[in-house]
Amino acid sequence: MTDQYVLSVLVDNSIGVLGRVTGLFSRRGYNIKSLNVAETENPALSRMTIVTEGDSGTIEQIEKQLLKLYDVSEVKILHDAVCREHILIRAGNSPSSRQPIIEIANLFRAKVVNVGEDGLMLELTGEPEKINSFIGLLKPFKINKLVRTGICALERD
């Protein structure tokens, strides 16, 4: 049975590490739904959050194969974790759409980060489902462009 899994992977902050990880996924036919990486409090290490899907056997393999990479020091399959995603979105096609967009933004506690001639740029952080419904509500006002970070997640204590 195919399920979605969130992996937290601690890697060396070194050249090519992203290539090694993504190369492993592509050559073994594993799916990457999203991948997020940045330095940790220790500049020598980076943490990746990878969202993938597969059956339990595939996930077992992904975990073990990742651990074989010399740049990877820890792999955790997250079960009880806080998952967040960030989005930047430009929406609106006329000055009249500005007000209803701001109303939606307020409902979601999104922030207006730029005002253009016709539209607005908004930012929002939240669980992926919240981001999805935010995008859904903005659709009628024409979405010009958007970028999502993909999930970054941290297990609870």
Next chain:
Amino acid sequence: MSKMTGADIICECLIEQGVDTVFGYPGGAVLNIYDSLYKYSDKIKHVLTAHEQGASHAADGYARASGKTGVVIATSGPGATNLVTGIATAYMDSVPMVAITGNVACALLGLDSFQEVDITGITMPITKHNFIVKDVEKLADTIREAFYIASEGRKGPVLVDVPKDVTAKVADFVNKPIKPYTPIKTLHQDDCIQKAVEMIKESKRPYIYCGGGINNPRGAQVLKQLAKVADAPVSASLMAQGCYDQTDGRYIGMLGMHGTAAAAKALSECDLFIAIGTRFSDRVIGDPATFAQKAKVLHIDIDPAEINKNITAYHKVIGDSADVVEKLLKLLPQQDHAEWVKNICSDRELNVKQVGTKELDLTPQQLIETLDRLTGGDALICTEVGQAQMWAAQYYKYRFPRQLITSGGLGTMGFGLGASIGAKCACPSRTVINVAGDGSFHMNLNELVTLSKHNIPVIELVINNNVLGMVRQWQRLFYEKHFSQTTLDRPTDYVKLGEAFGIKSFALTKAADCEDVLSKAIEISKTAPVLIEARIDRDINVLPMVPAGKSVTEPILDIVIDD
């Protein structure tokens, strides 16, 4: 502490790691390294091959024969890409190797400079790990780390790419002791071993199957004991030929696509399948659904990722195979399965009698069996890939670990000749024979000159059937005899070719001459390389044969030739 150039640091690190032989080919980006090798030539022997690929296979063959880490050096660009097949071959068969490549100077990296290639990018999926060293201060520790990674845990190739300016720059160098390898403690828990012991005790029909992970001297020793104490028949994968003495009555042959009926019978009837140091290649398991149906699988391997990858294990023990078996032996009382062992081992032969034609009455079986007899089963056998490889595996009786040197995982045609160069350098006192087909031979025959130039006394046995026999065999069975591009009939005069490279060469065309010619070759090989072209009929097949993906218990035993 002394100041020295990056190139000298590389040589010092090689010596520190116990390296006395390297294989390679010079070029622009490794000029500094070769200048150091010139200086260090009394401590490091460099074997120049005809092509970098040959050097990579030689380093591989050296490692397989000796158990030490093989070293290959090549220049940037094409020099580096020519190593790729050799590195991939070593990776698939878990062979410890360090490849050192030069690259253009740091300032020229990424500018599509002359002979520049991103070799760390290219070799990422075929190395355990790789490095590019841009700071001479980090060079020594990187080389050390490369050797550590290559030989720790599941062994494999590591590449270190060194830009030319880094080999010229100067840094402090201090010798350091070799970093000891410490196995992961938690994976050797006693209850895990205890459970494995209980499984063996409960079993009525245990079957030991070993792979390349236990094909080493200590592994062979404990395996022999385990077979006795567990009282079980033993089979081996292609990668483990010889780690169990094949003249012993418990040995029932190779398992898999071209394995024996006894090995397949034991597989379908056993109640415990003890897999040691093996990764369950598709060439072994055939159809996973019908694999060892009545058995629990006890999987012992050093690589946790191999557990449940291709075959689901009932119980696993992670660790070095020899270590684990040694621990099992401490807890396992003598078992008695006389009836089962007798039943399985009563007919352990291949039971395939090859026949030639009137014109070509020589058979591979006769060739290999004669070699076995004449060498007393004591030679190192290297192989190319295809039918000749399988015949070499089937008809020679391997008696000690690391005796068969063959590209099992990647199946690299052109591997054997280079590998035999390395094997002979590692084991100069042993007879080394490379069993080749005419197809594989033509891929890297340039290395004949390496044999003669350095006087490396290898026997190159070319079994010439004028076809790409293994592919032809598949075309006969599964492609309606469309022998597409597999009929070679090349005009090569093997004797003249060998002689042109300065190698004594003979053609063997009659079964009656087999013993004489092979004896003569073995005699010559005490001091010089020798080539034999042995002509056989093109339709001698490798049997038995299990078609890909089919149950190993239903092999094809005979192929009718009606054309």
